[in-house]
Amino acid sequence: MIIVTGATGQFGSKTIDHLLKKGAEPSTISALVRDVKKAKRLADTGITLKAGDYNDHESLISAFKGVDKLLLVSSNDKEAFGNRTSQHLNVINAAKEAQVKQIIYTSFIRKPHFEDSAIAAFQNSHVQTEEALKASGINYTILQNGIYLEMIPIFVGDKVAETGTIMFPAQAGKASFVLREELAEAAAHVLLTESHENKVYQLTNTEAVTFDDIADALSIQLAKGVKYHSPTLNEFEMLLRKLGIPDLYIGMFTMWGTAVAQGTMDLEDNTLQTFLERKPTSMIQFINQTYG
Numbered sequence: 586m587i588i589v590t591g592a593t594g595q596f597g598s599k600t601i602d603h604l605l606k607k608g609a610e611p612s613t614i615s616a617l618v619r620d621v622k623k624a625k626r627l628a629d630t631g632i633t634l635k636a637g638d639y640n641d642h643e644s645l646i647s648a649f650k651g652v653d654k655l656l657l658v659s660s661n662d663k664e665a666f667g668n669r670t671s672q673h674l675n676v677i678n679a680a681k682e683a684q685v686k687q688i689i690y691t692s693f694i695r696k697p698h699f700e701d702s703a704i705a706a707f708q709n710s711h712v713q714t715e716e717a718l719k720a721s722g723i724n725y726t727i728l729q730n731g732i733y734l735e736m737i738p739i740f741v742g743d744k745v746a747e748t749g750t751i752m753f754p755a756q757a758g759k760a761s762f763v764l765r766e767e768l769a770e771a772a773a774h775v776l777l778t779e780s781h782e783n784k785v786y787q788l789t790n791t792e793a794v795t796f797d798d799i800a801d802a803l804s805i806q807l808a809k810g811v812k813y814h815s816p817t818l819n820e821f822e823m824l825l826r827k828l829g830i831p832d833l834y835i836g837m838f839t840m841w842g843t844a845v846a847q848g849t850m851d852l853e854d855n856t857l858q859t860f861l862e863r864k865p866t867s868m869i870q871f872i873n874q875t876y877g
């Protein structure tokens with residue numbers, strides 16, 4: 586039996602779609618969901634729904650009974666990275682108690698000296714989860730996922746076609762953006778194939794790109810000159826504040842822009858390509874599909 590957590594979220598639901606597409610029997614798949622009412626589409630596929638919350642130990646134990654492989658989709662708790670870590674530790678402890686045989690965890694790509702980067706606190710949550718997994722005695726597979734291509738429209742803003750301007754403090758930094766859907770497909774591959782025990786995979790694209798590259802791709806697709814400007818952090822924060830963006834999101838945008846500038850996501854790896862048995866969707870293909 587496989588269980589996928591975060592199953593009403595985007596990554597979890599896409600992973601379940603890929604498990605079914607790859608031929609897994611619905612009776613061998615279960616989904617951990619916080620709100621069963623949100624899971625009608627999943628229920629219609631014939632898989633089993635288990636109600637549970639990362640903060641509720643008992644619900645996790647009962648959901649994990651009889652499970653062989655558990656896909657732990659990292660929490661999206663926005664309040665504090667510490668909340669996220671303790672939720673992940675709850676899942677690992679409950680899995681141990683329920684005698685789950687393997688946990689596959691969606692982590693994030695990491696480079697040496699990440700401790701000094703803008704995303705250090707975010708990374709520490711993943712590091713602590715990975716360490717707890719390794720210490721748990723349960724077989725683990727760590728999927729160090731790259732940054733989603735789907736973050737690009739959020740970073741460039743929804744007015745880019747009108748203004749022809751991207752304002753983002755990423756300087757000339759490169760990032761290896763990947764399609765969430767393809768990371769989910771890779772997770773389904775790992776769940777359905779063998780020999781992934783106690784392995785760590787870096788799942789990135791085969792080519793990292795700059796925001797100048799993104800501006801060039803947008804210029805071609807929109808048939809309009811799009812220019813990229815990297816403001817100072819001060820200018821950027823003032824601009825977002827003027828637009829009425831809440832402080833929590835200003836902090837996140839600034840954090841991600843700085844992390845790209847620092848090159849923390851500038852990694853190129855072929856593992857995802859191997860799992861997909863094709864080249865991952867490139868930034869240019871994504872821009873063409875999204876803005877076409």
Ligand SMILES: NC(=O)c1ccc[n+]([C@@H]2O[C@H](COP(=O)([O-])OP(=O)(O)OC[C@H]3O[C@@H](n4cnc5c(N)ncnc54)[C@H](OP(=O)(O)O)[C@@H]3O)[C@@H](O)[C@H]2O)c1
Nearest residue numbers: 591592593594595596597619638639659660661731732733
């Ligand atoms: N690589 C990247 O660029 C990138 C970007 C964004 C996020 N991420 C990480 O990847 C994860 C998956 O991405 P996504 O796009 O699928 O995010 P998402 O759509 O926000 O899904 C997150 C899932 O986590 C579930 N969840 C949150 N708190 C929970 C709790 N206390 N108990 C049980 N379930 C809980 C949510 O449940 P509900 O459906 O009930 O809300 C949701 O299903 C995110 O959570 C985040 O950690 C990675």
